[in-house]
Amino acid sequence: MDSSLVNDGELACYTSWFTPTELQRYQGFVRRERQWQFLVGRILLRQSLSQLLGVPASTLQLTERPGNAPQLDFPAYPDLGFSLSHSGNWVACAVSTSTRLGLDIELLDPDRDFSALALHAFDAVDNAWLQQQDAASRVRDFYQLWTSKEAHIKLNVTSAECLHFQHPELSITLCSARQFTSPPQLLHIGLSAE
Structure with missing residues (x-):
């Protein structure tokens, strides 16, 4: 996804989905570009998982793991996998239930x-x-x-x-x-x- 196509106003509501540790990490980024990549990545991840799992994106809780990708505990899919990446304005997400x-x-x-x-x-x-x-x-x-x-x-x-x-x-x-x-x-x- 090319995040340059989305403006700040469209993203304001999404930080309410964040856990306290996600919000702290988001607010801790010094560079605006990196903060933007983080926000868009977490939104994209939640929306992708929402489509895959059939649950509302706003209900998905991610646990921060310093130095590692976030973790989502979803017992119905013990082999759930996902990965995020970003480069410039682009943010990508891959998800799998298996x-x-x-x-x-x-x-x-x-x-x-x-x-x-x-x-x-x-x-x-x-x-x-x-x-x-x-x-x-x-x-x-x-x-x-x-x-x-x-x-x-x-x-x-x-x-x-x-x-x-x-x-x-x-x-x-x-x-x-x-x-x-x-x-x-x-x-x-x-x-x-x-």
Whole structure:
């Protein structure tokens, strides 16, 4: 979801959904962009879970876990999984009733010094592979490698199935602890108050 398409007035009611620890974290962000990403991410997560679980978004209570993703206790779905990611104005969420997930998105920025970043972030094998890629696709290849690694870290499972989605502005990788039985769908969801 491109959060730049939503204005502050449309979001004011959503902070009432937050638990006290979520509200404290939201208010603690110094950078306006990061505060906005947090707010839109939590709204998107609740609305996605609401559609999946058939319950009102405003009733879903998330427990903050410092250094980790939030937790939702929903006994009817013990294998419930979700993951959030953001990059610039974009915020993304993946949800499942049957498996843990790791999601990462990154804006494709051809002006970034991705070669220097790759030397710092990737091992020798990954850097050698990246240098062998066609120059015309190297930016997209870099970001696909980056989002794959980030999605794996979020999932925290050694053997995961990962999918890469094509998008004109983003690199998107979704990893699952279980094999995908059907291809996940990319949906553009707008925000709506209940």
